[in-house]
Amino acid sequence: MFQQSQAAATTPAVAETATWQPQIVALICNWCTYAGADSAGTARRSYPASVRAVRVPCTGRVDPLLIVKAFEQGADGVLVSGCHPGDCHYVQGNMVARRRFTVFRALMDFLGLDNRRLHFAWISASEGAKWSRAVDEVTTAVRAAGPLRDWGRTGARRSAVRLPAVPAAPRSAPSADDQRAVGGHLQRLAATLLTEGRVSVVIGYTPGSLPAQMVPAFVTRPEDAPALGWSDRCVNNLSVYLPGAVRQWGKVALVAKRCDVNGVVGLLQESQIARDDVVVIGVACPGVQDDGGLALKCHACGGDAPPHADWTVTPGGAEPGAHPSGASGAVAADPRDALVTYLESLPAEDRWAYWQDQFSSCLRCYACRAVCPLCYCAVCVAEKNRPQWIPVNIEGKANMTWNIARALHLSGRCGGCDECARDCPADVRLDLLNHRLSREIEQRFGYRSGADPAVAPPLATFRPDDPQEFIR
Amino acid sequence: MSEGAMASATRLTPDELHGWLAGMLGDKRVLAAVDEDGLRVFRSVERADQIALPTGKTRWSPKEFLFARTETLFAYSVAGNEVTLDGAPVESAEQVLVGVRPCDAAGFLRLDAIFLDGDADSLYASHRVRTTVVTVACDEAGPECFCTAVGGSPASDKGSDVHLTRVADGWLVRPVTAKGDRLTASLAGVGRAPSPEEHAEAETQSTRVAGHIRQSAIAREWAAILESRFHLPLWETLGRRCVGCGICTYVCPSCSCFDVTDTGSASCGERCRSWDSCTFAAFTRHASGHNPRATQAARYRQRVLHKFSYFPLGHDGESMCVGCGRCVQLCPVGLNVRETVQAVVAAAADGHDAGG
Amino acid sequence: MPSAFQPHLARIVSTRDETPDVRTLRLAFVEPDVARRFRWEPGQFAEFSVFGSGESVFTMANSPTRPEYLECTMRAVGKVSGAIRSLSVGQVLGVRGPYGNRFPVETWRGKDLVFVAGGIGMAALRSPLQFVLDNRADFGDVVLLNGARSVADLVYKDEMAAWQDGGVRVIRTVDPGGEATGWDGEVGLLPHVFERLALGPDGRIVIVCGPPIMLHFMFLALEKSGFTPEQVVTTMENKMKCGIGLCGRCTIGRVFVCRDGPVFTWAQVRAFPKDF
Numbered sequence A: 001m002f003q004q005s006q007a008a009a010t011t012p013a014v015a016e017t018a019t020w021q022p023q024i025v026a027l028i029c030n031w032c033t034y035a036g037a038d039s040a041g042t043a044r045r046s047y048p049a050s051v052r053a054v055r056v057p058c059t060g061r062v063d064p065l066l067i068v069k070a071f072e073q074g075a076d077g078v079l080v081s082g083c084h085p086g087d088c089h090y091v092q093g094n095m096v097a098r099r100r101f102t103v104f105r106a107l108m109d110f111l112g113l114d115n116r117r118l119h120f121a122w123i124s125a126s127e128g129a130k131w132s133r134a135v136d137e138v139t140t141a142v143r144a145a146g147p148l149r150d151w152g153r154t155g156a157r158r159s160a161v162r163l164p165a166v167p168a169a170p171r172s173a174p175s176a177d178d179q180r181a182v183g184g185h186l187q188r189l190a191a192t193l194l195t196e197g198r199v200s201v202v203i204g205y206t207p208g209s210l211p212a213q214m215v216p217a218f219v220t221r222p223e224d225a226p227a228l229g230w231s232d233r234c235v236n237n238l239s240v241y242l243p244g245a246v247r248q249w250g251k252v253a254l255v256a257k258r259c260d261v262n263g264v265v266g267l268l269q270e271s272q273i274a275r276d277d278v279v280v281i282g283v284a285c286p287g288v289q290d291d292g293g294l295a296l297k298c299h300a301c302g303g304d305a306p307p308h309a310d311w312t313v314t315p316g317g318a319e320p321g322a323h324p325s326g327a328s329g330a331v332a333a334d335p336r337d338a339l340v341t342y343l344e345s346l347p348a349e350d351r352w353a354y355w356q357d358q359f360s361s362c363l364r365c366y367a368c369r370a371v372c373p374l375c376y377c378a379v380c381v382a383e384k385n386r387p388q389w390i391p392v393n394i395e396g397k398a399n400m401t402w403n404i405a406r407a408l409h410l411s412g413r414c415g416g417c418d419e420c421a422r423d424c425p426a427d428v429r430l431d432l433l434n435h436r437l438s439r440e441i442e443q444r445f446g447y448r449s450g451a452d453p454a455v456a457p458p459l460a461t462f463r464p465d466d467p468q469e470f471i472r
Numbered sequence B: 001m002s003e004g005a006m007a008s009a010t011r012l013t014p015d016e017l018h019g020w021l022a023g024m025l026g027d028k029r030v031l032a033a034v035d036e037d038g039l040r041v042f043r044s045v046e047r048a049d050q051i052a053l054p055t056g057k058t059r060w061s062p063k064e065f066l067f068a069r070t071e072t073l074f075a076y077s078v079a080g081n082e083v084t085l086d087g088a089p090v091e092s093a094e095q096v097l098v099g100v101r102p103c104d105a106a107g108f109l110r111l112d113a114i115f116l117d118g119d120a121d122s123l124y125a126s127h128r129v130r131t132t133v134v135t136v137a138c139d140e141a142g143p144e145c146f147c148t149a150v151g152g153s154p155a156s157d158k159g160s161d162v163h164l165t166r167v168a169d170g171w172l173v174r175p176v177t178a179k180g181d182r183l184t185a186s187l188a189g190v191g192r193a194p195s196p197e198e199h200a201e202a203e204t205q206s207t208r209v210a211g212h213i214r215q216s217a218i219a220r221e222w223a224a225i226l227e228s229r230f231h232l233p234l235w236e237t238l239g240r241r242c243v244g245c246g247i248c249t250y251v252c253p254s255c256s257c258f259d260v261t262d263t264g265s266a267s268c269g270e271r272c273r274s275w276d277s278c279t280f281a282a283f284t285r286h287a288s289g290h291n292p293r294a295t296q297a298a299r300y301r302q303r304v305l306h307k308f309s310y311f312p313l314g315h316d317g318e319s320m321c322v323g324c325g326r327c328v329q330l331c332p333v334g335l336n337v338r339e340t341v342q343a344v345v346a347a348a349a350d351g352h353d354a355g356g
Numbered sequence C: 001m002p003s004a005f006q007p008h009l010a011r012i013v014s015t016r017d018e019t020p021d022v023r024t025l026r027l028a029f030v031e032p033d034v035a036r037r038f039r040w041e042p043g044q045f046a047e048f049s050v051f052g053s054g055e056s057v058f059t060m061a062n063s064p065t066r067p068e069y070l071e072c073t074m075r076a077v078g079k080v081s082g083a084i085r086s087l088s089v090g091q092v093l094g095v096r097g098p099y100g101n102r103f104p105v106e107t108w109r110g111k112d113l114v115f116v117a118g119g120i121g122m123a124a125l126r127s128p129l130q131f132v133l134d135n136r137a138d139f140g141d142v143v144l145l146n147g148a149r150s151v152a153d154l155v156y157k158d159e160m161a162a163w164q165d166g167g168v169r170v171i172r173t174v175d176p177g178g179e180a181t182g183w184d185g186e187v188g189l190l191p192h193v194f195e196r197l198a199l200g201p202d203g204r205i206v207i208v209c210g211p212p213i214m215l216h217f218m219f220l221a222l223e224k225s226g227f228t229p230e231q232v233v234t235t236m237e238n239k240m241k242c243g244i245g246l247c248g249r250c251t252i253g254r255v256f257v258c259r260d261g262p263v264f265t266w267a268q269v270r271a272f273p274k275d276f
């Protein structure tokens, strides 16, 4: 109720007068730029006082959340500068950072942040002149962009942007017989796995209390296997339960759709579970219904049998092993592509207004985190209070920080199951944020989540020749 | 509703109703259910054409207008060794919540019981006095609704100041409290007395909608039974699929847990309270790492027992849950508090029954 | 009227480091009127806050019989307690309270008392202990059994002699391995040392405070020694935010620890659902 006064208290008062000076935070590496800036300072090639330099040990230590915090606390622009690739004091910190910055920049651009506010540079200790020039250019750019007044807001949605309609579902509903058949095979397979002691629990689906609803079920006794079922309402990505279930039960069998397997692969990649812990029961999926229509993620999915499965269940039966046809099987374009492209086609300020709207309703229930198989941290960044990365308040600025943090933490890891977006009570289009970043990562680094458990996640690695055209 | 109560109702045409609601816009903050790109929530509206009375619930309850997501408790400023505190600015502008569902109005009564009991919470109290609640009887019920199972009804006026009922070609408007009388004072000379047919229509509607809710009642005596079954292993079976997402508590009209934190720097800022959720692990986790409610199932049990046992046992058996069904509908893993309660009550006292 | 959440201001008059991470603060309210009005009972607590960091609950560590100052002893474990640790003399913090129930000291009159405190749990027992010292003639035999992980972790080292002189038998113990050269106290876990003392249950009240695991074994030892659950009093430390029965997190079943506690008999604790 007093969010307004609160915003006023935490934002430095910015009088909109000719005397306005941009507030620019420069995160600069101790080993190079800082020395370069120092030499610039001593050489009296002075730079505007509006630049607050923050010395960091390496750009590799610049978590993009630091940049977000700068904006949250009232900065109008941010400059990050460190050693040239190859010159890192810690050998490769800056090259890992470069990938992170790539993704962060893509995200901020997609959110519609005026790109005059965010700058990256490689400036060595001997490049005092380059530093001075960079500071001049950045200051000019931020000055032109003006005071950043609307970083996060609360209240009614105001933007006129409406996403275009999604084309009709390309796949017809599966037949009731097929669904029953799959359910039957799942029941028999679960009973066998439990009876033979190959697993201690089977995580699958069972009818819920609302019409047609299917909900997660944990079956631990063969005689309970008939509770399992299958339909196009099996929306949950059950891999969210895997790490906990493995801790509790040891061997776990998991019913998984094509998209859910991405979660399993992610958990394997990040060593949260071992391959032997889990028996993946892949179901050749007919596409799931979300909000009465085919889920967006399913439009382009051929419903192929999942890879990495230990069992494959189709209406025809249950077979050991994975049997993906390998064919892309795409039946239609991914509507998320079209929606992302549409948003990208808008002027940045419209995009900004759109996302401000989206985040303004966020309740900070953290359901997006709870349902994500890759949000497994025992203590989430949102629970860390020293420092307080994510402010506890449920209002605009904090909502921005949370939503950016979530999107970044899932970048290069999200398997596109869209559970977060499906469950978000405020309908925040988290699916589009994730999709945009997955696309960036695929285009830039040639990486697709969920493909190979043996490959390092893209933001944990780098290539010396990674693109860097955005770095001055 | 009883005949007597209905007798004081006024029958308005849709235009008359709209005129009455629009007339509030000038001097009051009007909060109405607004559809925002598929998301229906209560918002402060500025224009008469934004005030609609849609059927069905808003995504989350309007409790945030009495108990805000985040509310400033006071502001502080620190200069050297001196500290100055400034109390939260007291808002006095009258606000009218228009189109509140009976379950949500009952939710306000639960919040009253929590925040106004004993030493009243001054912030909540200040919002409560300036708020008038206009309820609308439901003309349809969702598959998740179960108000009738917890002592409510789709036509209830409990917690309401002015109660509206939709009839063919018009509305019955009935003040319920003194606040409601004040709000309807401007209707003097507007509309007419409802016809017997219209009374009958309202009755029929109420019976019809209540009839759609085929959920068996949650008996008052169950509160004690549930408390005695705290230790049943069944809770683990029932609650283990809970992912601790917090949706249920944030959309619920009667959930009222909060956190108190500072926002700002060491030199100036505010202390605020913000919604929090008993389904979060961090809710009870000590600084030492010890967590009294160590499992998600234990946290789910806490929520269910608070609603259906601990609160009723301290409030004449009245359930804290008002049966809006939002948590049932929005829980990502389909947990259903009503069914959980029934399963625990139905379980053998030793509780070694299989469950969901 | 300011809300119940708005604290009084209190200035740090002096500090004393008890252990590397425990400090005792002596506070004086900024407003003389508040200083006169703010009265508490042994066992009650308050919300102490550092502006910009937040608030946390700590027990009033001195007895109401010594009301010139307010004292509290805090272990730096997290955000607020860490921030309090970094304040210096002259700086101001927020105090709201007192909250909670209290030790039923009047029912202890004429009885023998044993205070058993583990680690920082001693902070919660200092107030009732001082109360007993200040009314020494009203009570029988008084024993303080105070334990910590190591000698360095023992609190109130400077006060023990005065307590001893005041008529309290002080026994200190450290966990095996925690002794230092010259240590002349006991070595062993509190429940074991308690059993070795062989204090009979007749006419005796035991007041226990410490970490959950110590409480667990202490109660087993007490049971073995023939104490009834009604003879044992403890104080619970559930996480709290509001202190006034609203925020919902300190609950154990129907009980709000902040409002109905934090002091409970072991008989009450045993009847609680296992939710703590």
Ligand SMILES: Cc1cc2nc3c(=O)[nH]c(=O)nc-3n(C[C@H](O)[C@H](O)[C@H](O)COP(=O)(O)OP(=O)(O)OC[C@H]3O[C@@H](n4cnc5c(N)ncnc54)[C@H](O)[C@@H]3O)c2cc1C
Pocket (backbone or CB within 6 Å): A385, B285, B286, B287, B288, C045, C054, C055, C056, C057, C058, C059, C060, C072, C073, C074, C075, C076, C077, C078, C079, C080, C081, C082, C120, C123, C124, C236, C237, C238, C239, C240, C241, C262
């Ligand atoms: C009735 C009572 C009396 C206490 N008396 C003392 C005392 O005299 N001396 C002492 O050193 N400690 C005492 N404690 C424990 C002390 O409250 C916690 O250590 C402290 O709250 C930790 O806060 P933090 O902000 O430093 O930790 P963080 O982990 O950063 O805490 C974050 C928030 O969680 C809450 N919190 C975390 N742990 C606890 C906890 N165990 N109890 C309550 N709230 C918690 C705090 O409100 C804090 O704001 C007492 C606790 C209770 C309930």
Ligand code: SF4
Pocket (backbone or CB within 6 Å): A257, A258, A259, A260, A285, A286, A287, A288, A295, A297, A298, A299, A301, A302, A303
């Ligand atoms: S994307 Fe849709 S169709 Fe494909 S596996 Fe996932 S749920 Fe099934």
Ligand code: SF4
Pocket (backbone or CB within 6 Å): A361, A362, A363, A364, A365, A366, A367, A368, A369, A403, A420, A423, A424, A425, A426, A427, A428, A430
């Ligand atoms: S699920 Fe939606 S409302 Fe909840 S925290 Fe995530 S974005 Fe916000």
Ligand code: SF4
Pocket (backbone or CB within 6 Å): B248, B251, B252, B253, B254, B255, B307, B320, B321, B322, B323, B324, B325, B326, B327, B328, B337
């Ligand atoms: S517990 Fe669920 S059904 Fe009951 S009032 Fe809350 S949200 Fe509605």
Ligand code: SF4
Pocket (backbone or CB within 6 Å): B241, B242, B243, B244, B245, B246, B247, B248, B249, B279, B300, B327, B330, B331, B332, B333, B334, B335
């Ligand atoms: S009961 Fe459902 S909505 Fe509530 S926290 Fe658990 S999973 Fe989320």
